[in-house]
Amino acid sequence: MKSKETNETVISIKGLRKSFGDLHVLRGVNLEVSRNENVVVLGRSGTGKSVLIKIMVGLLKPDAGKVIVLGHDVEQLRGKELDEFRQKVGFSFQSSALYDSMSIRENLEFPLVRNIRNLSRAEINKAVEKALSDVGLSQTINQMPAELSGGQRKRIGIARTLILKPEIMLYDEPTAGLDPITSIEINNLINEVRERLGATSIIITHDLTCAKSTGDRIAMLLDGKFERIGTFDEVFADPDERIQQFYNYNFTEQKSVPPVR
Numbered sequence: 001m002k003s004k005e006t007n008e009t010v011i012s013i014k015g016l017r018k019s020f021g022d023l024h025v026l027r028g029v030n031l032e033v034s035r036n037e038n039v040v041v042l043g044r045s046g047t048g049k050s051v052l053i054k055i056m057v058g059l060l061k062p063d064a065g066k067v068i069v070l071g072h073d074v075e076q077l078r079g080k081e082l083d084e085f086r087q088k089v090g091f092s093f094q095s096s097a098l099y100d101s102m103s104i105r106e107n108l109e110f111p112l113v114r115n116i117r118n119l120s121r122a123e124i125n126k127a128v129e130k131a132l133s134d135v136g137l138s139q140t141i142n143q144m145p146a147e148l149s150g151g152q153r154k155r156i157g158i159a160r161t162l163i164l165k166p167e168i169m170l171y172d173e174p175t176a177g178l179d180p181i182t183s184i185e186i187n188n189l190i191n192e193v194r195e196r197l198g199a200t201s202i203i204i205t206h207d208l209t210c211a212k213s214t215g216d217r218i219a220m221l222l223d224g225k226f227e228r229i230g231t232f233d234e235v236f237a238d239p240d241e242r243i244q245q246f247y248n249y250n251f252t253e254q255k256s257v258p259p260v261r
């Protein structure tokens with residue numbers, strides 16, 4: 001859970017709307033996240049979780065509403081300001097997005113060299129070694145991504161984001177495709193990142209075990225809005241059938257579910 005209590009708001013989303021043609025994906029999303037808080041965004045496939053994250057880092061423009069992250073109105077950021085902002089907001093992709101032709105060392109050097117000029121070789125080496133040690137994978141430094149397991153690749157993907165020391169981490173499906181034990185390791189890593197770096201995290205997942213172990217609060221995306229925001233127990237105590245279905249599907253492996261409404 002949160003190491004320090006602080007009420008400083010680092011993410012503020014108000015009245016956010018986004019449609020693609022007739023498809024109204026986000027229909028008035030509101031969310032406030034405090035520094036050093038982990039907020040899990042839960043929702044069925046296609047409900048707009050990735051669209052929300054893309055808007056938060058300026059990859060997509062909203063149709064209406066305000067998104068203020070670390071004091072910046074994201075929609076207004078351009079050029080150098082946008083580049084600097086993106087260094088403070090680390091985005092850990094679902095696929096890990098490692099370069100297969102590069103060694104682990106080269107994969108980790110890449111964001112450093114691209115984003116921070118004038119680093120010495122010694123500084124680069126130190127940063128790479130620290131990021132690998134933070135995710136418990138120092139021994140893989142000279143290996144290639146193909147030689148690692150799915151869980152190790154995820155951890156390297158997270159290390160590659162951490163190397164720029166972001167203030168905010170956005171995790172897109174961090175445990176997708178991993179076995180339960182490896183998933184627990186990733187959940188622990190997400191919590192350690194918060195403890196060690198004091199980062200604020202948004203974690204997008206379908207995995208309720210991940211949600212329960214990493215989330216201070218859960219924001220449940222239903223019909224284009226966060227209809228429920230609260231602790232895991234508060235959200236799932238709600239008798240709303242859509243919320244109970246989500247819970248039952250995860251924990252009882254029910255096979256048939258109705259389409260997203």
Ligand SMILES: Nc1ncnc2c1ncn2[C@@H]1O[C@H](COP(=O)(O)OP(=O)(O)OP(=O)(O)O)[C@@H](O)[C@H]1O
Nearest residue numbers: 020023025043044045046047048049050051052206
């Ligand atoms: N650039 C785009 N152009 C048109 N439609 C889009 C675009 N990006 C997303 N969509 C649509 O918006 C909806 C929400 O997509 P999104 O990727 O955010 O879902 P999600 O909740 O992240 O799903 P999943 O859990 O499967 O990753 C989908 O119907 C998708 O097809």
